Amino acid sequence: MSATEHSPLARKLAAFVALSSDELATLMRLHQRRRNFVAGRDMVHQGQSDHAAYILEAGWVCSYKILPDGTRQIVDFQIPGDFLGLRSVLLQTSDHSIEPIGEVQAAEVLVSDLLGAFAQTPRLAAAILWAASRDEAMVVEHLVGIGRRDADSRMAHFLLELGARLALVGLGSKAGYACPLTQYHLADALGLSAVHVNRVLRQLREKGLVTFRDGQVVFHDYDRLVALAEFDPAYLDQTGPLLK
Amino acid sequence: MSATEHSPLARKLAAFVALSSDELATLMRLHQRRRNFVAGRDMVHQGQSDHAAYILEAGWVCSYKILPDGTRQIVDFQIPGDFLGLRSVLLQTSDHSIEPIGEVQAAEVLVSDLLGAFAQTPRLAAAILWAASRDEAMVVEHLVGIGRRDADSRMAHFLLELGARLALVGLGSKAGYACPLTQYHLADALGLSAVHVNRVLRQLREKGLVTFRDGQVVFHDYDRLVALAEFDPAYLDQTGPLLK
Numbered sequence: 001m002s003a004t005e006h007s008p009l010a011r012k013l014a015a016f017v018a019l020s021s022d023e024l025a026t027l028m029r030l031h032q033r034r035r036n037f038v039a040g041r042d043m044v045h046q047g048q049s050d051h052a053a054y055i056l057e058a059g060w061v062c063s064y065k066i067l068p069d070g071t072r073q074i075v076d077f078q079i080p081g082d083f084l085g086l087r088s089v090l091l092q093t094s095d096h097s098i099e100p101i102g103e104v105q106a107a108e109v110l111v112s113d114l115l116g117a118f119a120q121t122p123r124l125a126a127a128i129l130w131a132a133s134r135d136e137a138m139v140v141e142h143l144v145g146i147g148r149r150d151a152d153s154r155m156a157h158f159l160l161e162l163g164a165r166l167a168l169v170g171l172g173s174k175a176g177y178a179c180p181l182t183q184y185h186l187a188d189a190l191g192l193s194a195v196h197v198n199r200v201l202r203q204l205r206e207k208g209l210v211t212f213r214d215g216q217v218v219f220h221d222y223d224r225l226v227a228l229a230e231f232d233p234a235y236l237d238q239t240g241p242l243l244k
Numbered sequence: 245m246s247a248t249e250h251s252p253l254a255r256k257l258a259a260f261v262a263l264s265s266d267e268l269a270t271l272m273r274l275h276q277r278r279r280n281f282v283a284g285r286d287m288v289h290q291g292q293s294d295h296a297a298y299i300l301e302a303g304w305v306c307s308y309k310i311l312p313d314g315t316r317q318i319v320d321f322q323i324p325g326d327f328l329g330l331r332s333v334l335l336q337t338s339d340h341s342i343e344p345i346g347e348v349q350a351a352e353v354l355v356s357d358l359l360g361a362f363a364q365t366p367r368l369a370a371a372i373l374w375a376a377s378r379d380e381a382m383v384v385e386h387l388v389g390i391g392r393r394d395a396d397s398r399m400a401h402f403l404l405e406l407g408a409r410l411a412l413v414g415l416g417s418k419a420g421y422a423c424p425l426t427q428y429h430l431a432d433a434l435g436l437s438a439v440h441v442n443r444v445l446r447q448l449r450e451k452g453l454v455t456f457r458d459g460q461v462v463f464h465d466y467d468r469l470v471a472l473a474e475f476d477p478a479y480l481d482q483t484g485p486l487l488k
Contacts, residue, residue, distance in 0.1 A: 095479040147435035191391035235339040
């Protein structure tokens with residue numbers, strides 16, 4: 001089995017650049033400090049200093065902020081192949097918390113590891129910056145969704161984005177995907193109440209577009225769902241590789 | 245006059261790392277291709293390929309996305325010392341548009357310039373990554389603001405964030421700052437109508453907290469405004485430098 005088959009991150013970065021075997025070896029060395037995490041205990045706390053970044057290998061996590069009044073806003077979810085905490089690893093304190101959703105396997109990456117790898121292989125550096133840019137483009141889409149989309153198209157957009165991201169690492173297709181999120185996760189991510197989430201999901205199901213039940217998202221009519229969400233996946237930049 | 249006095253970016257990066265004269269020289273070489281822009285014409289279009297990034301030297305710009313139905317969401321504003329389009333320079337097409345607000349001077353930076361500078365000076369690379377992380381932390385705060393803050397504290401938070409950012413590059417203080425934004429900019433950034441923006445600003449003024457009029461933001465009671473917004477500037481990471 002090749003390194004790209006082992007590592008969802010290697011598989012994802014292949015959408016940007018065809019990495020050489022030396023570059024892949026450098027990437028795989030970033031995976032050395034493997035750790036396991038379970039639900040209910042944050043991997044990184046908002047306000048924590050000296051926090052590491054992680055490469056998520058298996059399982060899902062969410063990144064969130066708690067406001068002083070106790071309300072929670074989920075910023076995004078990470079799936080296998082995503083970096084965790086890359087944004088805040090250069091900040092003195094983490095600007096957000098990271099919580100496992102179920103069991104998680106992740107490789108701890110120190111800033112010094114990253115800068116060392118960057119100095120060795122500029123193309124790998126560019127690929128990791130690409131992944132970071134793509135992560136930020138998703139946060140921007142979430143901002144636009146909360147600011148400007150109604151609840152139905154916001155939910156549809158969210159489910160389609162997750163499907164496209166999962167497909168890139170071999171965990172989903174236009175038929176659907178396994179999804180460990182609860183309606184509370186959806187509510188905190190989309191700025192809706194859990195009751196509202198429930199109603200929106202029922203409407204999407206009754207229109208014959210998508211069903212989310214028992215840990216499975218099933219697309220019934222992918223194209224109509226895309227039209228409802230006005231989903232244009234260009235910001236996910238998955239049509240590459242740009243660098244050969 | 246030293247390079248840090250010439251360049252708002254050099255001044256900003258000094259909050260993260262005390263750059264050596266060689267590193268500053270490399271940074272200043274990124275400023276070679278200076279260009280001027282005027283309001284009403286986008287510097288970068290959403291969907292554009294082969295777009296450059298820019299270092300903003302003078303003037304303000306906004307980054308925004310247009311939805312298929314024509315509504316606009318402003319993602320953030322950039323002030324002198326900020327990168328423009330850094331997020332999307334590695335994506336095949338820009339995920340957003342960039343529009344000057346008034347007259348703007350900016351230095352065009354190609355991906356090859358950036359990667360070349362990174363290879364020469366890893367500490368400068370880390371500093372630019374820090375600036376990118378900080379930019380993303382702001383987008384996350386805007387997401388949280390739109391998702392979870394009421395209109396008054398959202399506006400207060402926004403005006404305080406701008407003030408803190410401007411202070412870092414010598415363009416503002418706890419007394420206030422010059423601000424070229426219109427109420428339409430504020431509305432498109434905060435997910436409010438222009439009428440609502442007008443009402444919120446009047447309320448903040450009548451409470452003796454802040455006035456925004458005739459291109460000037462004047463803080464009347466900075467501490468009470470901070471309390472109203474629950475503004476914690478840790479995510480702006482301005483207390484550094486972390487690297488000596």
